[in-house]
Amino acid sequence: MQDLTYHLPQERRLNGANSVSSGIEQRRQANVARALSPSLPGYVVAADGGVLVDADNNSYIDFASGIAVTSVGASNERVAQAVAEAAANFTHTCFMVSPYESYVAVCEKLNELTPGDHEKKSALFNSGAEAVENAVKVSRSYTGKIGVAVLDRAYHGRTNLTMAMTAKNKPYKTKFGPFASDVYRVSGSYPLHDGLTGAEAAARSIKEMEQEIGVENLACVVIEPIQGEGGFVVPAEGYLPAIAQWCRENNVVFVADEIQAGFCRSGEWFSVDHEGVVPDVVTTAKGIAGGMPLSGVTGRAEIMDAPIPGALGGTYGGNPVACAAALAAIEEMEAHNLPGRAREIEGIIRTHLEPLVELDGVREVRGRGAMIAIELESGAATAEIAAACKAQGVLILTCGLDGNVIRLLPALTIPEHLLVEGLEILTSEIRTKAA
Structure with a gap:
């Protein structure tokens, strides 16, 4: 190297x-x-x-x-310099109250980098769990449905909703219930243990969703394209494209949780890129800002625009210093x-x-x-x-x-x-x- x-x-x-x-x-x-x-x-x-x-x-x-x-x-020198310059100007104003250009610039970059050439929009938050929760919110708002499907061994965060979406009990969930409702766990693809092809594993997942949830009740399917805490499990080839296609055919939002696998980690900008999968919504965090707390939700413009004005946000979401760090980190990813x-x-x-x-x-x-x-x-x-x-x-x-x-x-x-x-x-x- x-x-x-x-x-x-x-x-x-x-x-x-x-x-x-x-x-x-x-x-x-x-x-x-x-x-x-x-x-x-x-x-x-x-x-x-x-x-x-x-x-x-x-x-x-x-x-x-x-x-x-x-x-x-x-x-990273580029990130540290960007953080210092941004902090010297202002550390916070709250974008919902008094906006700033760096928030818009990060959204533009997310819309550019995430898979697909359709019209996209983005919203920024602080953590991966916040991104996942907001992806669920926009999915429910867009579809008018409330069910959320996740996979076995999934990890999506530590907030109440994302704990419900996370599979592993200890240390993440024990004694913290009750959890959010209308979250359903279905079988995924674990080639080492299930021996199924991607098509076979997808057919199993789809059958479970149709029989146990019902497409008329399901707002979104949230999947880590490479599972993190669950064991770095890579689904069999063909699994993700089949699930994404089924979602498109049934008015179900396909959410790719790229929080751990995204931003160059998997050898592509996003791990769904390995099979050319284009999600409806992508959640990002972790590597996005070189260590500063920032996360994003990027999706099809019509989905992201479903919530009414004022429905998305948060006091610190898209903090200007973190946005400056993200723009610098992405420049570093591109430069090297x-x-x-x-x-x-x-x-x-x-x-x-x-x-x-x-x-x-x-x-x-x-x-x-x-x-x-x-x-x-x-x-x-x-x-x-x-x-x-x-x-x-x-x-x-x-x-x-x-x-x-x-x-x-x-x-x-x-x-x-x-x-x-x-x-x-x-x-x-x-x-x-x-x-």
């Missing part, structure tokens, strides 16, 4: 010190709600490219990138061809991980671009591997309903030597603990 410019040394460095971070950890335990429990032992003071540096000057290889947020790097770089990252990851499938404890390597996972037999072994990697200075995340999937989400700006070093540590631990 082409070398990029970094302001921090791109190296793994463990000096054995943890006194400063330990002191902060004691403060966290005394002052922060127990439910917020970080996994990395060090408290980060700087980050760049593929590294996180903690308060004791340890430098970790980062295979998480803030859960696919800092795709252009956690301190980050979709292409994600494909290069995929090739390197697969070279290291695919030979491990020969091990009895390894089921599959899957994913696209810089969103690759390896599924193991044992959830306990997966947790041990993640802990061993962190002890050696490599931050990785796990996922899946059984906690048996290791997911890799490096920044798209990570240098090749650091990516390879981290993969060598990971593969060594897998061979030791999952064999």
Whole structure:
């Protein structure tokens, strides 16, 4: 991969010190709600490219990138400069009250980049969960129907409605009910486990929706084109096009939740692009703004215009500083061809991980671009591997309903030597603990 410019040394460095971070950890335990429990032992003071540096000057290889947020790097120069300039002018006015051009510019860019050449409109919010909730709102307003279909293993957020849409109970839903009504879960496509073709899996999903919900009641189908928390599951080829076509034929809005897989992560601008699927509505967040809180809902103009004036919004939605960051982050993606770089990252990851499938404890390597996972037999072994990697200075995340999937989400700006070093540590631990 082409070398990029970094302001921090791109190296793994463990000096054995943890006194400063330990002191902060004691403060966290005394002052922060127990439910917020970080996994990395060090408290980060700087980050760049593929590294996180903690308060004791340890430098970790980062295979998480803030859960696919800092795709252009956690301190990208172009983004940082745009944030500083925007903040120096004004930090907030609330677009619904006193508007500003950067909000319009981000919407224009979303309308340009998302799939399809039809007329589109967008609205901006703060988080992925907000984007999903508003996608449901516009779908209900447009169709006059209220039902929402989601897939098994889905993850769509932590608000009340999106918890209902999310499959996994612990830690996301336990003891938080009752949840929003009129959300229905249907079977998706998980080729490793169901053995179905895309057409067969889609036929099963459609039969369930027709028999258990009814098209006359269904406002939208919300799908992650690559499931995130559910295990980085890539549906069989043909599944997404078939569901999208059925939605078009039945006045059901097809919503692509591109919050984790979008913005170059999968090797295309959006993960539905791999099969040429054109959603009615796309939700975006995470990588959209280089780490600043921003999300978007982009869709067919007639769908987005269905709610009455004043029906969409929020005090901080489309904050001007976050909008400036988004425009800069997108410029960075375009300037460095980050979709292409994600494909290069995929090739390197697969070279290291695919030979491990020969091990009895390894089921599959899957994913696209810089969103690759390896599924193991044992959830306990997966947790041990993640802990061993962190002890050696490599931050990785796990996922899946059984906690048996290791997911890799490096920044798209990570240098090749650091990516390879981290993969060598990971593969060594897998061979030791999952064999």
